[in-house]
Amino acid sequence: MSDAAALLAPEELEARLRAIGAERYHSLHPFHRLLHDGKLSRGQVQAWALNRYYYQARIPAKDATLLARLPTPALRREWRRRLVDHDGDGGRPGGVERWLALTDGLGLDRGYVTSLAGLLPATRFAVDAYVDFVRDRSVLEAVASSLTEMFSPAIISERVSGMLRGYPFVDAATLAYFTPRLTQAPQDVAFALDYVKAEARTRAAQESVLAALRFKCDLLWAQLDALHHAYVVPGAPPPGAFRP
Numbered sequence: 001m002s003d004a005a006a007l008l009a010p011e012e013l014e015a016r017l018r019a020i021g022a023e024r025y026h027s028l029h030p031f032h033r034l035l036h037d038g039k040l041s042r043g044q045v046q047a048w049a050l051n052r053y054y055y056q057a058r059i060p061a062k063d064a065t066l067l068a069r070l071p072t073p074a075l076r077r078e079w080r081r082r083l084v085d086h087d088g089d090g091g092r093p094g095g096v097e098r099w100l101a102l103t104d105g106l107g108l109d110r111g112y113v114t115s116l117a118g119l120l121p122a123t124r125f126a127v128d129a130y131v132d133f134v135r136d137r138s139v140l141e142a143v144a145s146s147l148t149e150m151f152s153p154a155i156i157s158e159r160v161s162g163m164l165r166g167y168p169f170v171d172a173a174t175l176a177y178f179t180p181r182l183t184q185a186p187q188d189v190a191f192a193l194d195y196v197k198a199e200a201r202t203r204a205a206q207e208s209v210l211a212a213l214r215f216k217c218d219l220l221w222a223q224l225d226a227l228h229h230a231y232v233v234p235g236a237p238p239p240g241a242f243r244p
């Protein structure tokens, strides 16, 4: 096991991060397959949008938590941009507001969505675990946990085209949330990926980065498990989980 202790070259670390996405990103989840292939009812799509609202709503709290822990003005400036992306600047709407345009477009009542009254318990636990993770783990792990965004442009493109094709009740305006994400996510990733490649200076630190990305994939997966179990059918073990 002497290999296990050797420092990985930065490109090898990146390759291992990408391999985690290829194996475990939520694009592979059966609920997303149904969503993107136009196989869900309007009510099931509403359930997805309503639960996902909580993720969007807590992302700024996650980023503010991490921002407060960053040690330099340059790092804080970089991370502050994410808060503006999600909360808006008072003029242009941010991601949280744009997500509510999506739930409006699906015919959900805003007050009901933002009250969180209809949220699945597992959605709340999974999303809250993300905020707790960036509060409690190293800054390196916290930054690494955002790296699922490496994989989001591909799933977003697939989702938008699949939903426009598959659902008469969805139009381009309803899905407008996703358009800015196609440029924001790569910008976020460029910084976060360079950061973890430069700052993970021991093999143990590199392993913590890989584990943080696995953790994040798991919490995205768990949100879809909850939806699938509640609104479709039970019985879809995640990658790597016990299969009888």
Ligand SMILES: O=C(O)c1cc(C(=O)O)c2c(n1)C(=O)C(=O)c1cc(C(=O)O)[nH]c1-2
Residues within 6 Å of the ligand: 059, 095, 145, 146, 147, 148, 149, 151, 152, 155, 156, 181, 220
């Ligand atoms: O549509 C998606 O599948 C998807 C995935 C992810 C992700 O991989 O975490 C994010 C988003 N969207 C997204 O819209 C978003 O604002 C976002 C922020 C973050 C993060 O970890 O800081 N992930 C994601």
